[in-house]
Amino acid sequence: MNKYKDWDKKDLIEHIKILEKKKKFGLTWEHKNDEGPVLFCKENLIVLEEDIKKRIVSKKSNNFNLFIEGDNYYSLAALNYSFEKKIDFIYIDPPYNTGGDWKYTNDYINRDDPYIHTKWLSFMYERLRLAKDLLKDDGIICVTIDNHEAPRLWLLLDEMFGSNNFLGEVIIRNNPASRNVDGKIALTHEFAFFYGKSLKSKIAKLPVHPKDKTHKYLQDPNGIWYAPTNLRKTGVDNFGVKKDGSIHHRHYPIYVDPKTKEISTSKKFKIVIYPVNEDGEKVIWRRAKEDIEEMYKKEEIWYNKTSFGDQIYYKFYGGTDGESPKSIWIEPEFSASEHGTPSLNNVLGKKSSFPFPKSPFAVERCVEIGCPNKDGIVLDFFAGSGTTAHAVMNLNLKKQKNLKFIVCTNNENSIADEDTYPRIRNVIKGGYEDRKGNKVEGYDTNLNYYKISSIKKTNTDQDKIKLSKRLDEMIMMKENTYNVVLEEKNYKIFNLEDKYTIIIYNVAVFDKVKEKLKKINGKIKIYIFSLSNENFNEEFEEFPNIITESFPGTLLSMYKRLFINL
Numbered sequence: 001m002n003k004y005k006d007w008d009k010k011d012l013i014e015h016i017k018i019l020e021k022k023k024k025f026g027l028t029w030e031h032k033n034d035e036g037p038v039l040f041c042k043e044n045l046i047v048l049e050e051d052i053k054k055r056i057v058s059k060k061s062n063n064f065n066l067f068i069e070g071d072n073y074y075s076l077a078a079l080n081y082s083f084e085k086k087i088d089f090i091y092i093d094p095p096y097n098t099g100g101d102w103k104y105t106n107d108y109i110n111r112d113d114p115y116i117h118t119k120w121l122s123f124m125y126e127r128l129r130l131a132k133d134l135l136k137d138d139g140i141i142c143v144t145i146d147n148h149e150a151p152r153l154w155l156l157l158d159e160m161f162g163s164n165n166f167l168g169e170v171i172i173r174n175n176p177a178s179r180n181v182d183g184k185i186a187l188t189h190e191f192a193f194f195y196g197k198s199l200k201s202k203i204a205k206l207p208v209h210p211k212d213k214t215h216k217y218l219q220d221p222n223g224i225w226y227a228p229t230n231l232r233k234t235g236v237d238n239f240g241v242k243k244d245g246s247i248h249h250r251h252y253p254i255y256v257d258p259k260t261k262e263i264s265t266s267k268k269f270k271i272v273i274y275p276v277n278e279d280g281e282k283v284i285w286r287r288a289k290e291d292i293e294e295m296y297k298k299e300e301i302w303y304n305k306t307s308f309g310d311q312i313y314y315k316f317y318g319g320t321d322g323e324s325p326k327s328i329w330i331e332p333e334f335s336a337s338e339h340g341t342p343s344l345n346n347v348l349g350k351k352s353s354f355p356f357p358k359s360p361f362a363v364e365r366c367v368e369i370g371c372p373n374k375d376g377i378v379l380d381f382f383a384g385s386g387t388t389a390h391a392v393m394n395l396n397l398k399k400q401k402n403l404k405f406i407v408c409t410n411n412e413n414s415i416a417d418e419d420t421y422p423r424i425r426n427v428i429k430g431g432y433e434d435r436k437g438n439k440v441e442g443y444d445t446n447l448n449y450y451k452i453s454s455i456k457k458t459n460t461d462q463d464k465i466k467l468s469k470r471l472d473e474m475i476m477m478k479e480n481t482y483n484v485v486l487e488e489k490n491y492k493i494f495n496l497e498d499k500y501t502i503i504i505y506n507v508a509v510f511d512k513v514k515e516k517l518k519k520i521n522g523k524i525k526i527y528i529f530s531l532s533n534e535n536f537n538e539e540f541e542e543f544p545n546i547i548t549e550s551f552p553g554t555l556l557s558m559y560k561r562l563f564i565n566l
């Protein structure tokens with residue numbers, strides 16, 4: 001309170017007004033902006049540099065996956081240039097903040113730090129802020145956490161993504177043996193929170209095998225699964241009462257021949273059955289009167305005498321196209337203690353010192369329900385030992401998908417060098433043994449490895465000139481064209497399949513580039529260096545379907561928007 005002792009009355013009243021306006025519901029914490037990377041980005045421009053020695057090239061695949069080494073605040077900053085609104089699914093498993101498991105301003109946060117929650121929330125907020133813009137409009141984020149930070153993280157996600165976009169939480173039994181703390185409940189689970197970017201984001205249904213359904217499914221002569229089901233409707237709308245109070249027309253009699261069991265809706269047989277429930281109340285059938293005889297011809301409906309009297313049954317052909325994932329996952333394959341470390345050690349062919357890798361099956365399931373498309377990009381910016389990359393490759397193989405991954409990790413305790421990169425390399429190359437001693441085949445894909453670099457910001461044309469020479473990688477990423485076709489002093493050409501990207505550093509080469517353009521057959525985008533953000537589109541008018549964009553103006557405005565007003 002000492003800080004107010006010299007304030008005059010007018011200032012104090014103004015200050016009280018501001019305090020009264022402050023929100024009183026939700027998460028409030030003293031947001032700190034003093035973290036190293038946050039301060040660094042105010043003064044410097046982040047760029048990426050490829051470590052070409054770590055590139056993994058496949059013979060067949062045109063899929064390029066990306067690995068970015070460095071603090072993820074920088075990685076996310078750089079990704080904003082190339083991947084804004086392009087990511088389908090983000091899976092992250094941040095440090096759980098249980099003491100000593102992450103660094104804030106270069107120091108490990110100690111369990112007794114009075115600001116332990118505040119610092120963690122600020123750290124998470126800053127990264128989620130940058131990550132949110134990367135998600136497509138129908139994209140989804142999944143964040144795993146244990147009960148230590150779960151309450152605060154849940155509120156933070158609610159605020160950042162909106163409570164309307166909350167898609168559900170899953171309890172994953174990740175440690176069946178439990179973490180025993182005297183006098184407390186022994187913890188066997190953690191949470192996975194799912195949020196959408198907008199109301200367009202939807203969790204995918206999981207395929208169901210009819211044999212696993214709770215009620216009995218049978219196969220018809222064509223092999224199609226059906227559930228024998230009473231034709232009498234049960235459940236909420238079984239009375240079929242319409243809004244005006246009249247009864248739905250599906251309350252009609254069905255006639256059955258006692259000898260042949262033939263079924264008809266014409267009054268020609270002795271047995272008459274109405275849809276009536278156990279209490280003798282009028283209900284409705286599940287099918288319209290016009291359908292019944294056709295169903296009988298196709299052997300899809302039959303008569304049954306049960307202890308409840310005369311009944312009509314039919315073949316219900318629905319319910320097998322998938323069901324919403326349930327909120328508790330207790331299957332042993334999801335356990336990190338049973339599958340995390342053993343899976344990592346198998347792929348590495350040695351004992352890893354990384355303490356908490358997730359089960360690849362648990363991550364696979366999260367990706368499966370959060371990223372239903374066949375093609376798509378999955379991002380993990382707390383990649384740790386690379387479980388997400390492994391899970392994406394497994395899922396692609398199992399479900400014939402074509403998902404790409406971007407993983408970001410720092411190299412703390414040499415994790416990138418000793419775990420993440422070797423794991424991804426070995427999964428791609430194959431040849432290691434699984435837990436049963438079988439040799440595992442490789443997975444055909446590419447990996448590009450980048451490191452963080454930067455340029456001191458001076459707000460002059462010099463920034464633009466310096467930047468222009470260091471943006472190749474980020475432009476290649478932005479356009480998904482990673483093959484070098486031609487490298488000249490003042491222009492470069494990259495491609496992938498029928499897509500071409502041309503970077504022009506000096507307008508003096510326009511004529512040379514035009515000559516090249518005549519020989520290129522494909523979609524072309526040209527990036528042209530310009531101090532004034534001029535895109536020179538008239539220059540290339542004679543070539544239809546060519547898009548031109550100036551650089552590095554867009555990147556500079558983006559960094560200004562992301563970092564100046566913090």
Ligand SMILES: C[S@@+](CC[C@H](N)C(=O)[O-])C[C@H]1O[C@@H](n2cnc3c(N)ncnc32)[C@H](O)[C@@H]1O
Pocket residue numbers: 070071072073093094095096102103356357358359381382383384385386387388408409410412415
């Ligand atoms: C809980 S682990 C993730 C484990 C991962 N899901 C797995 O299965 O291996 C969190 C990881 O985030 C890394 N990390 C912490 N702070 C980071 C930061 N600012 N930038 C990048 N990585 C960071 C830690 O080094 C650690 O490897």
